[in-house]
Amino acid sequence: MDQPKVTVYIPTYNRKGLLERAINSVIGQDYSNIEIIVVDDNSTDGTESFLEEKSKEVANLKFFVKKQNSGACASRNIAIENATGDFITGLDDDDYFLPNRISDFVHFWTEKEKETVFLYSSYTLKIGESHFTKRGLRKKKMDFDSLLKVNDVGSQVFIETEVLRERGFDERLPMWQDFKCWLDILSGGGIAQGINNYSYVVDISHAHERISMKRKDKLLIAEDIIKSSFQLDKYQRLYLENHKCNYGVGYKMNFKEVLSVLFRLDFDFFFKFRFIKQYIKTLNN
Template identity: 45%
Template sequence: MREKVSIYIPTKNRISLLKRAIESVHRQTYKNIELIVVDDGSNDGTRKYLLEAQKNNRLKAILQPESFGACVARNTAINNSTGHFITGLDDDDYFLSKDRITTFVEQWHLLTKGESKIAGLYDSAKINTPQGIIDSHTDETSSYKKLRQKNNIGNQVFAPKSHYIKSGNFDPSMPAWQDWDLWLRMSNMFGEFININHFSYMVDETHEFNRITQKSEDKIRIALMRIHSKMGNVSLREKSSLLAAALAYPQVQPRLSDLVILIITGRLYTAIKATKKIITPSI
């Protein structure tokens, strides 16, 4: 029998989107799947829906007594999972391909033959934006060195449960970039991440609910500070890359010190773009 794969979905008050996400899991051709949905204090009917779905053996529902945040929800699912492999799905996203999990399992066994050491797998994604659908996270691999400059993986990986646990799971103290932070720790401990280049995941940015892009500037700045601290000795180029990632959010206004670092490291386009945010701030 093929190894069991546990899929976690954290959710809160997005029942219509959650149903779409769950259906995309049930359409998978790989059948040895454990679906765990952790509700983070919903009051929109999600809990009733999950309990009914659990009765019909469609998923395992975990209902948190109150809202502790998505990080805690993900960790709760991981710690209660029974699969050999784990991957995730955000409740407002969905799997595009029916063979996403099958491909992950097959590629894992193909790539780990012999003495090959990898942290996990990921996949290029489609992002549905108000301006149209774009391709994202298309790099062939992601190493610890690359991850020290940007998250070129995205928000989901496929890896053995032990890789999540030994790396410390998601850090609830991170107000943003929790996935990036964990991928850094996993790659530092276990090696590279490999892209299966299947475009089997859709990130949906067209709905009315909040995503990280709408988090406050303070939260993005705190995440930037904490990821600096966790990385240890950060080079000027790495610092510039992390700043560029933070400034990519419309709500993050550049500081003079940010612009100096960008210019010194040759990121003139990023510096000019950031300066325009000061001249013509978003309303």
């Protein structure tokens, strides 16, 4: 393929101003063969009218409006089902791309290792009007096991559309839908390959709620669904438990479990450090 078509999907809900920035960042890519699909989750802030006008100006923009609110996960699946690109990647409505994002992915795809099933990247974090910081990759290759240990993939990947369409996002989960989707894909074998280009900007400077701020009980529901979806051994279950470090949620770990992790030679220092951090948090549970 000389210049394969790439679909960018954007789920949105009541963020018209931020959505316009997101769409414009895709329009401004230095790669031309792009399809943009926006799925509006029954917004009440004039998003539908904005999309109607924007689609008249932008020929490669398609949009769908849901008749009732059902969450970003269902919105992603609608976009994936209607995508016509050879490849697909996502963008949250409150984030945006730097101009080189799609061209970098297409370039790296042609040089990827044979067993690679999707690409992911580092990102730039916007924490103020003019305050940015770069977040590099800790791991440039991930398989099913390493993703369970630490999710360095994040919420967006670059992948063949048919592969993502076959799996889709699990709409039962109140959060962690992206994490489970990547696990689903890697459970069939292969690796994910990362690139350090910082072309995705995660904006936490605005007043809108982000998914990471959701309530902890939703996290526990998501964890139970993931545990029941895969045949995880004892250590894989501990890997998954460790993901809750960022939320301060956990169960009562016993000291034998902690020692078993510390003495595993195939666990790197980073994982052991996070696991101990989680164990300390659970002491007060």
